[in-house]
Amino acid sequence: MRKRTPLVVLVAALPLLAACGQPVPEDKAAYVGEWHAPAMEVELTKDGTVHYKRVTEGTTIGEVTTTINAPLRRFAGDNFVVGIPLLSTTFKVSTPPHQEAGTWKMVVDGVELTRAP
Numbered sequence: 566m567r568k569r570t571p572l573v574v575l576v577a578a579l580p581l582l583a584a585c586g587q588p589v590p591e592d593k594a595a596y597v598g599e600w601h602a603p604a605m606e607v608e609l610t611k612d613g614t615v616h617y618k619r620v621t622e623g624t625t626i627g628e629v630t631t632t633i634n635a636p637l638r639r640f641a642g643d644n645f646v647v648g649i650p651l652l653s654t655t656f657k658v659s660t661p662p663h664q665e666a667g668t669w670k671m672v673v674d675g676v677e678l679t680r681a682p
Contacts, residue, residue, distance in 0.1 A: 586612060586613030586615075586636025586637045586638075587613045588637075589610075593645075594611075595663075596645065597609055597610065600671065600673070600678035601678060601680075602677060602679070604620045604621065605676045607656070607673060607678060613637035614635075615637055616633070617631070617633040618632050619674075619676075635648045636648070641655065643659075643661045644656060644657050656673050657674050657675075659672045659675070660672035662680070
């Protein structure tokens with residue numbers, strides 16, 4: 566079977582717009598950091614920049630990599646909205662950041678992530 570080249574989907578805000586991210590509010594400070602799972606990475610900086618990468622296995626096209634580097638727009642409950650007007654996405658947080666046996670964890674879009682120390 567022939568290995569296919571990964572499809573890369575890149576959503577990147579222009580540098581000027583990227584500077585327009587909302588800082589993370591104090592009550593959401595636990596979200597700040599680098600979060601990892603085997604096929605997913607999310608980094609949320611205190612100043613409101615979000616870096617996201619997820620690799621999924623496509624059914625007919627092989628491996629699909631989705632990458633987003635964009636400003637934080639707002640929190641909606643436990644979820645957070647990333648992007649620019651007319652081009653944004655909501656990250657669904659089913660389990661907000663919490664500690665388990667000394668390790669920070671949260672569940673985003675159905676994936677359990679752990680925060681890097």
